[in-house]
Amino acid sequence: MASQAADARARAGWLPGWRRSIGAAGEESWTVPDVRRRLQLVLAGIWLLDGVLQFQAFMFSKGFSQLLGATAAGNPAVIANPINWSAKIIADHPTATNAIFALIQVALGLGIAWRPARKLALGASVVWALAVWWLGEGLGGVLNGAASPVNGAPGAVIIYALLAVLLWPGRQDRAAPFIAGRFTGANVARVLWLVLWGSLAYLALLPATRAPKALGGMVAGMASGEPGWLFSLDDHLGAFLTSNGPAMSVVLAIVLALVAVSVFLPWPAARAGVVLAIAAAAFLWLAEGLGGLLAGGATDPNSGPLLALLALAFWPLASAAWSAAGQPKPAAATQSATSEGA
Amino acid sequence: MGGPSWLAWTFASVVLVVAAYCLTRLLASWRQRRPSDRRVDGIHVLMGVAMAGMLVPRLRVFWTGGWEVVFGIGTLWFAWLAIREFRGRPTAGGRPGHHLQHVLACGAMLYMFLAADTVAKARGSAMSGMAAGAAHLPTLALVLAFALFGYVIWTADRLSSLAPVAALAARVTPVPMFAEATAGGSASFGAAGGEGGDNGQVPPSRGQQVPPSQARRVPLSPRLAACCEIAMGVTMGYALILML
Numbered sequence: 001m002a003s004q005a006a007d008a009r010a011r012a013g014w015l016p017g018w019r020r021s022i023g024a025a026g027e028e029s030w031t032v033p034d035v036r037r038r039l040q041l042v043l044a045g046i047w048l049l050d051g052v053l054q055f056q057a058f059m060f061s062k063g064f065s066q067l068l069g070a071t072a073a074g075n076p077a078v079i080a081n082p083i084n085w086s087a088k089i090i091a092d093h094p095t096a097t098n099a100i101f102a103l104i105q106v107a108l109g110l111g112i113a114w115r116p117a118r119k120l121a122l123g124a125s126v127v128w129a130l131a132v133w134w135l136g137e138g139l140g141g142v143l144n145g146a147a148s149p150v151n152g153a154p155g156a157v158i159i160y161a162l163l164a165v166l167l168w169p170g171r172q173d174r175a176a177p178f179i180a181g182r183f184t185g186a187n188v189a190r191v192l193w194l195v196l197w198g199s200l201a202y203l204a205l206l207p208a209t210r211a212p213k214a215l216g217g218m219v220a221g222m223a224s225g226e227p228g229w230l231f232s233l234d235d236h237l238g239a240f241l242t243s244n245g246p247a248m249s250v251v252l253a254i255v256l257a258l259v260a261v262s263v264f265l266p267w268p269a270a271r272a273g274v275v276l277a278i279a280a281a282a283f284l285w286l287a288e289g290l291g292g293l294l295a296g297g298a299t300d301p302n303s304g305p306l307l308a309l310l311a312l313a314f315w316p317l318a319s320a321a322w323s324a325a326g327q328p329k330p331a332a333a334t335q336s337a338t339s340e341g342a
Numbered sequence: 343m344g345g346p347s348w349l350a351w352t353f354a355s356v357v358l359v360v361a362a363y364c365l366t367r368l369l370a371s372w373r374q375r376r377p378s379d380r381r382v383d384g385i386h387v388l389m390g391v392a393m394a395g396m397l398v399p400r401l402r403v404f405w406t407g408g409w410e411v412v413f414g415i416g417t418l419w420f421a422w423l424a425i426r427e428f429r430g431r432p433t434a435g436g437r438p439g440h441h442l443q444h445v446l447a448c449g450a451m452l453y454m455f456l457a458a459d460t461v462a463k464a465r466g467s468a469m470s471g472m473a474a475g476a477a478h479l480p481t482l483a484l485v486l487a488f489a490l491f492g493y494v495i496w497t498a499d500r501l502s503s504l505a506p507v508a509a510l511a512a513r514v515t516p517v518p519m520f521a522e523a524t525a526g527g528s529a530s531f532g533a534a535g536g537e538g539g540d541n542g543q544v545p546p547s548r549g550q551q552v553p554p555s556q557a558r559r560v561p562l563s564p565r566l567a568a569c570c571e572i573a574m575g576v577t578m579g580y581a582l583i584l585m586l
Contacts, residue, residue: 030503037499045495049488052580060346095346106576109491113498227480294480296586 036179039313040112040122040167043160046309047125048109050300054102058297064098065091068136074144079134086135104128122164129161136299141208142199148209149200149252150218150287152303159306162192166313177267180313190263193314197260197277204253215249216242222289225296234289255280263314270316277314281307347398353577354394354401360570361390367562377561381423385416385444386570389451393577396454410455416448443493443571450486450578457483457585480586487582494575497568504564511560 033041058064069087072080090097108128111121133139133155140147140155147153166180166189173182181189209215220238223231241248259280262273285291285304292298364386371378392409395402404412424441457478 030500033499041495041499044498045488045491048491048495048576048579052487052491052576052583055349055580056583057346060349099349109495110498110572113495115499115502229481293484294586 036167036169036182036313039163039179039309040118040169042309043163043167044109044112044121046109046301046305047105047112047160051102051105051107051109053293053299054098054105056297059098059102059299060095062091062094065094071136071138071141073138074141074146075138076143079139079143083135083138119169122168125164126161129157129164132157133161142203145206146208147203147206148215148218149204149256149284149303150209150215152288152291153203154196154199156291156300156303156306159196159303159310162196163306163310163313166192166310177270177316178263178314179317180310189314193263193310194260196310197256201253201256201260204249204256209252210246210249212245213242215245216240219287219289222287222292225292225294226289227294230289230294233286237287267316270314274311274315277311278308281305281311350397353580354397356573357390357393357397357577358401360573361387361394363566364390364570367567371562374559376559379567381420382444382567382571385420385448386574388412388416389447389574389578392451392455393574393581396458396581406459410452410459413448413452413455417445417452420444420448443497446486446489446493447574447578450490450582453479453482453486454578454581454585483582483585487579490575490579490582494572494579497571497575501565501568501572504568506565507560507563510564 053059065087068090069084072083072087075083105128108121108125111117112125114121137155137157138144140153140158141151142154166184168183170183174185176182176186176189178186178189180193181187184192203209207214209218216238218238219234219241223234223238226234255276259273259277262270262276264270265273281304284307285302288302288304289295291300291302291304293301364383367378367383368380368387370376371380371383391403392413395404395409420441424445427441
């Protein structure tokens with residue numbers, strides 16, 4: 001079989017370079033994605049969703065540029081001026097700019113999924129995410145006092161960049177007790193986790209969340225335009241938080257702080273921390289009204305799914321599993337290219 | 343909520359190009375007897391035409407209710423194939439779980455037509471493509487869109503493992519086929535070879551004459567077929583998002 005494949009490669013020698021390299025890959029059997037690759041594919045799916053959401057009618061209107069421009073309010077001039085500048089460009093050319101934005105995000109999703117382009121796409125996604133975090137989300141409202149874990153702070157898009165770095169397919173993986181540490185190393189990954197979840201805990205104690213009726217108002221505000229079941233859920237949750245807002249913000253801060261430190265704890269506690277992180281992400285996503293996806297006009301699913309994906313990347317592995325860090329297992333079930341049919 | 347008309351036309355053009363290409367695959371597969379999954383090519387032709395009409399009302403070619411019947415049958419048919427597959431009876435041209443993708447796609451098409459009709463009836467006016475806005479059960483539309491995007495990503499992940507046609511052609515050993523060699527004298531490129539044919543045939547040795555029925559032919563491009571699935575999936579996801 002190997003000689004046959006080599007023969008085929010030799011026969012395909014007239015192909016241009018890039019096609020030859022793809023062809024060579026095609027001669028190999030398909031490798032079942034390892035855990036990191038699966039997480040990359042989920043990230044790719046979310047980018048693809050973002051790209052298609054960007055094709056909604058509202059994004060081609062002036063309203064979209066006004067939405068972006070509004071994020072400049074309350075930020076320092078050095079942050080706000082570029083936001084106003086880019087919002088003006090988008091307002092002047094809404095159709096062209098939005099079509100480009102949508103295509104970029106679709107390309108990022110498909111690029112991460114297409115194996116030969118995954119590094120390029122992951123790298124580009126970091127650059128794109130940082131640009132959107134600044135020019136599209138006003139740094140997630142971190143500097144203007146509007147940030148709250150319930151409204152997507154510190155900005156969903158910055159978590160895309162963080163995930164791209166932590167899931168980067170390095171040439172040589174480091175031994176780490178979780179997938180997220182294989183490229184950066186376990187300690188760097190833990191610190192990044194601590195900073196993210198710690199900042200969420202801190203934001204939960206700021207007036208934007210802790211003030212009476214602030215939390216309840218935010219959640220109830222998300223209910224508008226949602227289908228019945230989600231409207232009802234957010235409406236009830238909002239009513240509960242309106243009467244218990246300050247206490248619940250403290251509870252939320254404690255939970256988020258526990259999650260933040262959990263990755264430094266021994267194996268069973270770390271695993272419990274990750275489960276708690278997934279539960280917190282699910283709660284935040286419901287409180288965010290599923291990112292407004294069902295109300296129309298959402299540009300992304302907001303921070304909930306990304307926090308859950310990040311948590312999965314920190315799932316503690318058994319020691320036997322992480323000693324052979326990141327080596328993809330040979331496919332248990334491989335198929336030849338010809339049997340792919342369609 | 344509807345998209346800009348130029349965008350609807352763009353997506354409609356994409357699916358029409360895919361439909362036209364799949365039609366040529368069907369014809370080439372039939373005339374040249376080259377392996378291809380004709381069921382999938384056929385359903386892509388139908389989906390392309392149906393979706394173009396959904397996005398741009400001027401491109402509608404079927405009577406009201408007709409597409410619901412077509413995709414209802416398609417959903418059941420692919421579901422049956424998927425069940426057979428899971429019971430251990432492999433169907434031609436399918437990788438494990440391959441047919442589930444088409445169950446999902448046909449089901450999504452069925453949902454879109456049913457939901458669009460419901461909205462049009464509720465509003466008492468003819469549905470203007472996708473522009474009539476939110477449908478009933480928008481949560482289902484979102485779930486279907488998630489699932490379709492998942493399949494698109496899964497297909498894109500496998501894309502580079504599919505050999506290009508040139509490599510497939512090079513892989514098989516050209517063998518002058520008995521019937522054509524005697525009838526026309528031209529050396530056909532039907533080709534036999536490979537270790538173990540698709541149908542478990544014993545491969546002929548190099549230069550051995552084989553009857554055409556046993557000759558392996560170069561499959562139609564599996565990569566382009568996968569690209570068609572990706573294009574269809576993205577466009578269908580877009581149509582579902584418009585229904586939110």
